[in-house]
Amino acid sequence: MNALGIQLAVELFDCDENILNDHRLLEQSLVEAATNAGATVVNSVFHQFNPYGISGAVIIAESHIAIHTWPEYRYAALDIFTCGTDIDPNGIAEEVQYVLSADRMHVSRILRGVTVGEQERSYAQTPT
């Protein structure tokens, strides 16, 4: 793979609107999905909007996972950005789809850092 990172832009439709508005459950679920995929969670920040909607990001040693929810449309925008080959971002997407009870999911895959030079690459990043 000639890229530094893989990013999945995940569209989740027809979700459970109550879950989309539960920021503690969402944060816990994204952290667990990252951990289950073998990622190392570094930090996370989630925010509940008024009257509804959540935005959150989980920083992992292998990049990040972010989510924005629109409970009024039963829709969530999920982003999974991973570097290296140890983490399967599709597994994270499927776990979040399950947690949100999303009837439909559409995934766009974007390669990042593709045209960076051909020198030997070190993907591993160790949290300090």
Next chain:
Amino acid sequence: MNALGIQLAVELFDCDENILNDHRLLEQSLVEAATNAGATVVNSVFHQFNPYGISGAVIIAESHIAIHTWPEYRYAALDIFTCGTDIDPNGIAEEVQYVLSADRMHVSRILRGVTVGEQERSYAQTPT
């Protein structure tokens, strides 16, 4: 615009490697770029990796900005996700390009939540 959000996947090449490894400057710069664009910053989380590289995310009322840097390749992956029409994500990209002294920038634009129903939409989210 028939979408809930616009996401820019911004590739920044040939950056200043010292700036790419300065997590305080990066956090300050992304927060300032968001504010200058008229966004409301809700929270931010940045992490310095060992031996180098930064990952960070700024949660804004209008969604998020995230960055991952590879100083060893003078490369940064920037993501700007905005909802509503008040914020110009291209302005944020250009400001970050300037801060990082990136000689080359490539921007991919992704529409999010496009197939959500046609009912009247409320973009505004007020931080609690």
